[in-house]
Amino acid sequence: QSVLTQPPSVSAAPGQKVTISCSGSSSNIGNNFVSWYQQLPGTAPQLLIYDDYQRPSGIPDRFSGSKSGTSATLGIAGLQTGDEADYYCGTWDTSLSAGVFGGGTKLTVL
């Protein structure tokens, strides 16, 4: 039971757009920046989005982030088979004085 709630899985066809939600509370998402990570099978996580919507250099603009209140959303447009991976949201929880992650969402590109 993670502090942040993500759907276990999402799927969409190549070329389509998918969104992954991340729900929290005022002690985490509501008052702290959110980041998103992609983890391809057997590899370390990679930062996709930081500070709610910023993309690190090298991350294509197919990946987008947004936040409203205590929820954040990762969008992936123009889906490719290479996007099949686990996606995690993360932030700081002020009440816990700890970092927190969502449980992860497995993306399947049909």
Add this chain to the structure above:
Amino acid sequence: ELQLVESGGGLVKPGGSLRLSCAASGFTFSGFSMSWVRQAPGKGLEWVSFISGRSTYIYYADSVKGRLTISRDNAENSLFLQMNSLRADDTAVYYCARVLNTGNGMDVWGQGTTVTVSS
């Protein structure tokens, strides 16, 4: 090239100890906060600990508080995780990661080192 390389993982008995290391290169190590994140087999990411650039601020997940200790040696560009009183549920791949100075996010990750706690 920005790089983090973990080492020190292995098989240890319950109640035992282990010290993980993370060697940093390609950036000014002392200028960045660092974190440890772990991933149990088949499970999601779990944040473990955070240390600021000059070790002024240190935080731990409740699940490891009192048993795991984070530290760093800026002269040696190294991050450490001393793991004591290990339990079976500490079994995981442990990643070190660089924390962005802007706010939230870990932008450089090591390849991970595996810790297995079993009798």
